[in-house]
Amino acid sequence: MKAQELLKKWKETTLAKVIARFPERKTEFKTGGNLPIPNVALPAEVDENYTSTLGMPGEYPYTRGIQPTMYRGRFWTMRQYAGFSTAKESNERYRYLLSQGTKGLSVAFDLPTQIGYDSDDKMSIGEVGKVGVAIDTLADMEVLFDQIPLDKISTSMTINAPAAVLLCMYVAVAEKQGVKAEQVNGTIQNDILKEYIARGTYIYPPKESLRIITDIFEWCGQHTPSFNTISISGYHIREAGSTAVEEVALTLANACTYVDKALEAGLDIDVFAKRLAFFFNASNDLFEEVAKFRAARRMWAKIMKEKYKAKDPKSWMLRFHTQTAGNTLTAQQIDNNIVRVTIQALSSVLGGTQSLHTNSRDEALSLPTTESVQIALRTQQIIAHESGVANTIDPLAGSFFVEQLTDDIELKANKIMQDIEDAGGVVAAINDGFVQRIIEDSAYEYQMEIERKDRVIVGVNKFVVKENKKPETMKLDPAVEKNQNAALKHIKQTRNNDRVSETLNELRTAAKGTANLMPFILAAVKEYASIGEISNVLRDEFGEFVSKSI
Amino acid sequence: MSNRAQKLLADIKNKNARAIGKAISIVENETELCDDLLIGLSESEMPQYLVLGITGNPGAGKSTLTDKIIAHYRKQNQRIGIIAIDPTSPISGGAILGDRIRMMQHATDSDVVIRSMATRGRLGGLCSCAGATVRIMAASGCNPIIIETVGVGQSEIDIVSLADISLLVSAPGLGDDIQAMKAGLLEVADLLVINKADLPGATALFRDLQMLAREKEREITKTIASTGEGVDKLIKQIELLEKDYNESSYILKKREASKKKEIIDWSLEMVRAKLEKNIEHFALTNSDPRLQAKDFIKQHLKDMQ
Amino acid sequence: MVKYRVLIGKPGLDGHDRGAKFIARLLRDEGFEVIYTGIRHSAEEIASVAVSEDVAAIGLSSLSGAHLKFFPDVVSELKSRDASDIRVLGGGVIPDEDIPILIESGVETIFTPGAPAADIVASFRKACEAHQKENEGNY
Numbered sequence: 001m002k003a004q005e006l007l008k009k010w011k012e013t014t015l016a017k018v019i020a021r022f023p024e025r026k027t028e029f030k031t032g033g034n035l036p037i038p039n040v041a042l043p044a045e046v047d048e049n050y051t052s053t054l055g056m057p058g059e060y061p062y063t064r065g066i067q068p069t070m071y072r073g074r075f076w077t078m079r080q081y082a083g084f085s086t087a088k089e090s091n092e093r094y095r096y097l098l099s100q101g102t103k104g105l106s107v108a109f110d111l112p113t114q115i116g117y118d119s120d121d122k123m124s125i126g127e128v129g130k131v132g133v134a135i136d137t138l139a140d141m142e143v144l145f146d147q148i149p150l151d152k153i154s155t156s157m158t159i160n161a162p163a164a165v166l167l168c169m170y171v172a173v174a175e176k177q178g179v180k181a182e183q184v185n186g187t188i189q190n191d192i193l194k195e196y197i198a199r200g201t202y203i204y205p206p207k208e209s210l211r212i213i214t215d216i217f218e219w220c221g222q223h224t225p226s227f228n229t230i231s232i233s234g235y236h237i238r239e240a241g242s243t244a245v246e247e248v249a250l251t252l253a254n255a256c257t258y259v260d261k262a263l264e265a266g267l268d269i270d271v272f273a274k275r276l277a278f279f280f281n282a283s284n285d286l287f288e289e290v291a292k293f294r295a296a297r298r299m300w301a302k303i304m305k306e307k308y309k310a311k312d313p314k315s316w317m318l319r320f321h322t323q324t325a326g327n328t329l330t331a332q333q334i335d336n337n338i339v340r341v342t343i344q345a346l347s348s349v350l351g352g353t354q355s356l357h358t359n360s361r362d363e364a365l366s367l368p369t370t371e372s373v374q375i376a377l378r379t380q381q382i383i384a385h386e387s388g389v390a391n392t393i394d395p396l397a398g399s400f401f402v403e404q405l406t407d408d409i410e411l412k413a414n415k416i417m418q419d420i421e422d423a424g425g426v427v428a429a430i431n432d433g434f435v436q437r438i439i440e441d442s443a444y445e446y447q448m449e450i451e452r453k454d455r456v457i458v459g460v461n462k463f464v465v466k467e468n469k470k471p472e473t474m475k476l477d478p479a480v481e482k483n484q485n486a487a488l489k490h491i492k493q494t495r496n497n498d499r500v501s502e503t504l505n506e507l508r509t510a511a512k513g514t515a516n517l518m519p520f521i522l523a524a525v526k527e528y529a530s531i532g533e534i535s536n537v538l539r540d541e542f543g544e545f546v547s548k549s550i
Numbered sequence: 551m552s553n554r555a556q557k558l559l560a561d562i563k564n565k566n567a568r569a570i571g572k573a574i575s576i577v578e579n580e581t582e583l584c585d586d587l588l589i590g591l592s593e594s595e596m597p598q599y600l601v602l603g604i605t606g607n608p609g610a611g612k613s614t615l616t617d618k619i620i621a622h623y624r625k626q627n628q629r630i631g632i633i634a635i636d637p638t639s640p641i642s643g644g645a646i647l648g649d650r651i652r653m654m655q656h657a658t659d660s661d662v663v664i665r666s667m668a669t670r671g672r673l674g675g676l677c678s679c680a681g682a683t684v685r686i687m688a689a690s691g692c693n694p695i696i697i698e699t700v701g702v703g704q705s706e707i708d709i710v711s712l713a714d715i716s717l718l719v720s721a722p723g724l725g726d727d728i729q730a731m732k733a734g735l736l737e738v739a740d741l742l743v744i745n746k747a748d749l750p751g752a753t754a755l756f757r758d759l760q761m762l763a764r765e766k767e768r769e770i771t772k773t774i775a776s777t778g779e780g781v782d783k784l785i786k787q788i789e790l791l792e793k794d795y796n797e798s799s800y801i802l803k804k805r806e807a808s809k810k811k812e813i814i815d816w817s818l819e820m821v822r823a824k825l826e827k828n829i830e831h832f833a834l835t836n837s838d839p840r841l842q843a844k845d846f847i848k849q850h851l852k853d854m855q
Numbered sequence: 856m857v858k859y860r861v862l863i864g865k866p867g868l869d870g871h872d873r874g875a876k877f878i879a880r881l882l883r884d885e886g887f888e889v890i891y892t893g894i895r896h897s898a899e900e901i902a903s904v905a906v907s908e909d910v911a912a913i914g915l916s917s918l919s920g921a922h923l924k925f926f927p928d929v930v931s932e933l934k935s936r937d938a939s940d941i942r943v944l945g946g947g948v949i950p951d952e953d954i955p956i957l958i959e960s961g962v963e964t965i966f967t968p969g970a971p972a973a974d975i976v977a978s979f980r981k982a983c984e985a986h987q988k989e990n991e992g993n994y
Contacts, residue, residue: 575909648891
């Protein structure tokens with residue numbers, strides 16, 4: 001077939017439908033030198049092989065992108081992950097970020113919150129407000145989103161084991177703002193499998209955790225239809241040291257596990273699959289990263305259509321958020337990190353990401369300063385508005401090299417997924433430490449390459465300079481823990497403690513049975529039961545997971 | 551016995567964690583105090599203790615099962631010792647001792663004495679220092695004492711022979727398990743455990759094992775270590791067996807055999823050190839090394855003290 | 856030959872164990888016996904394990920900013936167990952100005968991101984040698 005025919009057909013069908021509702025950013029796209037820019041460039045002849053492996057943007061198998069307009073319609077969502085100290089201080093940072101042009105919030109919680117401990121728990125000492133904001137009860141959440149209209153912005157929350165609790169708090173805050181549950185928009189990370197594998201903020205054993213996750217899928221399907229119920233994350237797997245291929249393989253293997261569980265629970269694939277989102281890492285190897293994003297999209301489309309027989313094309317689409325690779329940031333010559341982040345951000349845009357967080361230059365030293373956060377955001381804005389890479393779709397398609405890499409990543413990732421299946425599936429492979437070992441081996445190899453100087457890290461093992469001037473770093477108020485505990489104490493004294501006990505008891509009964517836990521958690525949250533109290537009920541009933549990997 | 555050794559022994563008996571830890575290192579490294587210390591650990595003054603061996607392939611869930619067994623004995627207020635053995639890397643001589651991870655919930659319980667030990671590629675297997683470690687733990691009031699190993703290779707079989715009662719743990723889906731058992735571990739194991747008994751394949755494994763077990767008159771117990779199911783039953787079986795072995799004096803025979811094995815192990819260690827030193831001065835000839843070895847031994851074995 | 860025994864642990868709630876696992880493997884490959892205790896442990900637990908395993912040195916890793924609490928806590932837990940001879944080394948995302956505070960509290964060495972593996976191994980070896988000289992395997 002002539003390319004012009006395919007293009008004409010695509011424009012009249014797939015593209016026309018979308019443009020009617022969402023027009024492109026400009027009526028005409030041109031290069032800096034006034035050359036015309038096509039929606040999507042094609043080879044002169046398109047054969048069967050082209051349509052089955054690449055296809056058109058917005059069409060199966062989505063290798064070239066999930067929307068027919070991509071960034072010609074609108075840019076990716078610039079979503080900066082932030083949160084520290086108390087809800088009040090984080091709220092100030094969010095409002096600053098919104099005023100600077102970010103379109104979505106991304107909340108970082110502190111470790112006690114992520115592991116379901118109250119700030120005054122013995123386990124929390126020293127950790128309150130350190131790597132994110134401390135949330136104990138609904139009261140903190142009300143402060144966190146003060147003056148932020150939850151019907152207008154979308155919020156991504158990096159929360160996993162207690163995701164149900166934080167989602168319920170979010171819905172409760174929205175209701176207090178007069179926003180209905182069905183209007184709220186955003187994502188909870190809710191990806192427990194990668195916590196066992198790579199990130200460590202698990203609480204309960206896999207079986208019970210997967211039950212909570214399917215409960216969330218089900219409840220959200222009915223109550224918050226536009227909320228992404230999970231963000232299946234390769235990001236942390238990569239940060240823990242995996243290769244790009246392993247990142248894709250392990251992420252998609254996890255994703256299949258969630259799908260299997262949801263199907264077992266009797267959910268309709270074409271209802272919940274649309275709400276599955278993904279989260280990938282963007283590292284330094286530009287072409288490999290671009291190929292990785294394209295390969296992942298194609299693989300997922302095939303899995304959903306062919307293996308799971310999903311009918312709705314929306315179920316076939318791999319939508320993903322990207323964050324630049326934290327592990328590539330150096331503590332030496334920190335301004336070099338701005339350049340690394342630029343390359344990484346570019347790879348995700350060339351790879352068709354739906355949203356992006358760019359890391360700040362000083363994150364190998366501490367939480368970022370406001371100034372560093374601004375540079376990180378500006379990096380995205382320059383790529384979007386000045387570089388021109390967003391003006392045509394999937395610009396690297398057809399490059400012999402990039403297509404070869406894309407095929408290669410698909411092939412090798414499929415092999416690893418098969419190995420995991422042979423080992424009894426993801427959960428068995430986690431319990432045996434098989435998955436963890438894959439990552440540890442790659443991490444060790446990578447680090448040894450650096451030690452041998454086979455891999456150059458500028459400013460670390462080559463081009464080293466003596467740095468006298470130390471960069472300014474972000475300092476946290478040391479009184480955070482004390483203040484947070486005082487606030488929690490006040491809430492515990494002033495709430496209706498009889499109602500708290502009642503709702504917690506009802507949650508316990510539900511946990512012993514098979515009922516969906518979400519309504520019970522929501523009821524407890526609304527009575528200002530704390531995250532620790534709710535999580536402890538479930539700890540009692542479900543037990544706690546202990547990792548044995550090394 | 552030196553004053554220092556006496557003080558160390560007294561501290562061990564007083565359950566001082568620091569003393570127990572140091573004493574085990576002294577035996578492991580055969581440092582100066584070693585012989586003095588061992589004089590003080592004579593069997594006659596030792597409280598009663600039972601040595602349990604737990605072995606099985608990686609992935610069978612040994613550590614989790616051990617963890618549950620520890621919890622059981624702690625509920626009955628018994629002080630318990632655990633020796634967790636991991637292989638030494640033959641290339642670097644180093645080792646990662648990771649069994650601790652599964653037992654961290656007992657980290658601050660002073661009545662759970664855990665020691666991780668690397669095989670260190672000893673000539674005489676591991677019985678030498680593991681045996682002494684058992685007695686150090688026993689002297690501090692531990693009963694029972696568990697020795698946990700990865701069930702692959704000769705040194706693990708040796709370790710199992712140190713135990714009064716040994717458990718061979720297997721689980722469905724590990725493939726070559728049965729073959730390994732046939733290869734020798736079954737000979738020395740007293741109880742067979744099928745862990746992860748809720749997994750598919752458990753029934754098939756039970757059937758396979760049953761044929762072997764009947765031949766050797768062994769019991770098979772099913773457990774699910776992750777939930778603790780079957781652990782009580784397993785403990786009962788251990789107690790029954792212990793009673794049985796005691797009444798029939800079989801336990802004495804076992805201990806005699808293991809003592810002899812320990813002596814051989816220590817001897818080999820000592821001989822090897824001597825031989826390695828003396829070979830430096832041995833005048834090589836043109837004859838075959840085997841023949842030269844006979845001469846070498848003739849020359850040097852006499853003065854080996 | 857005496858083998859050096861060390862403990863690698865992660866105090867606090869931080870689950871990022873890439874660095875800790877790398878150091879554990881690295882030291883294994885350099886001939887050390889490494890007790891790895893995994894993530895999420897209190898200073899009390901780490902010190903208690905170090906004593907019963909009779910290690911010469913402890914390596915602590917923290918990336919969550921809680922090092923000023925946990926590293927000195929491990930040192931004082933060792934002290935309360937009459938085990939101040941066990942060396943404590945630390946690493947992670949640790950701002951320069953915190954290093955003197957940690958050294959003052961009794962931590963022997965601090966490694967920051969980018970520290971070469973050879974330096975880390977050398978520091979552990981030095982700590983173990985010093986520990987051995989002090990103890991000579993005796994009581």
